[in-house]
Amino acid sequence: MSALKVVALSGSLRAKSFNNAALLAAAALAPDDLSIRVVDYSAVPLYNGDLQAQGFPASVQALGSEIAQADGLLIASPEYNFSVSGVLKNAIDWLSRLNPQPFKGKPTAILSATMGPLGGARSQYDLRKIIGGLEANVLTKPEVFIGACHTRFNEQGELTDEATRKIIAEQMVALRNWIRQLGPRA
Ligand SMILES: Cc1cc2nc3c(=O)[nH]c(=O)nc-3n(C[C@H](O)[C@H](O)[C@H](O)COP(=O)(O)O)c2cc1C
8 A cells, every 4th residue: 555645834933943843753753654754934914905916825825735645634733822833823724725725524633742741632622613614624642742842852953752652653643544444435
């Protein structure tokens, strides 16, 4: 069976982002038949309806095609002020205006990393609501909340915490199974 393609988005643009590092860990821990690629969407401008009226920016179109062509989506976001990060919400807002809308029916898994103890639980439920509203098929379990994230990665950004490695590996297996269960993309 050929490898399933998953596009991964980090809600943090920081070079040393723990969420980005968690996505790279997920890519390394994923089963052989799940290929995860972290996509840089930092060129997406702030949403403005006037800009959209001039035509979707190339960065938005490119991101939309990446997601549309992928078998699945993986999103890791930090929690900012009890919700998802602004950059991620901004990108989602742009993508939601595309036709066809790339989240519709897309098998999607979510994880979050924060330095606080809750691991982004509050924001993750907002993200579920947002992309659930866009008809993504969001995987329910296992949930992955990486609390005290600064203690779980080393200086090189490698995930060293065994319990976190285990739950992420389990989530990637569940995502692979979820994609296969939902069948080929429309
Ligand atoms: C603007 C802002 C707001 C934040 N709000 C929260 C919050 O509500 N809850 C929380 O647990 N952490 C909060 N944090 C801390 C982030 O979770 C922490 O900096 C995290 O490491 C950021 O993710 P990153 O490493 O992927 O950039 C906030 C950080 C920033 C910059």
